[in-house]
Amino acid sequence: MALIRHDNGSLEFTRVVSSTANIDLSSHIEPNLQAANKAHMKNASGNFPEISVEDTYARTKISVDAMKKAFKK
């Protein structure tokens, strides 16, 4: 996986480069929000699923694997 999760909890993304000066992509800190804050953002019409960063990689991999097959045809 291109993601590295460091011992201090920070996230490092290894396959992307920022064109913006002074942006460090090796030390993103995953927010640890209070449950109350999350509840505040829930809305009446619907919500997106709670997923981890690793879930995002897993979902993207499934999608890319399927598209690769289609694009090779």
Place this chain on the structure above:
Amino acid sequence: MAFFQNQSEDLIQVIATIDAFAEYWELEEDITFDHDRISSVIRGMWADFPANGGLSAASVFKKAANFFCYFVGERPIITTFPEEIFGEIVKIHNHQNVMIGFQIVANMLDGATINRAGQEPIVLQTPLRMSKHSYCDLIDACHSITSQAHFMMVALLLEQITYRNNPDASDELIML
């Protein structure tokens, strides 16, 4: 983490999807993006929600559409994609932002919940699927969208693609 809970979470999920896209497509070149533009996309989609009732009342389709339109319109992904992998679609201007923006939207909607008054919440069980032909047409159709001009049309498109894959989630259909 979930989209539209917190702007820091949104930023991490967007960068993670770009990172994963480069990794799993096995792109030789890392993907270069404009961090300021991604931050602008996230600030914009929270601050200027174009539908009646605002962000707090919007469906997942409208929220996803607003993100997608902002993302494609701001064009934060600078790297274009190689023709030897993706073929003719890379000749479409701004293809890279449509492709990654749509990947983020597909990740968002997989497992999303729809609430309707008087009904149990409906969880979208089937990820978005479409033919390669439709996917290429989508890139062509969406390469120059903006939130101001195309938000509702994109929301309707996402809703209909989702309902095609999750027919039980649809409202009752009526004959026209």
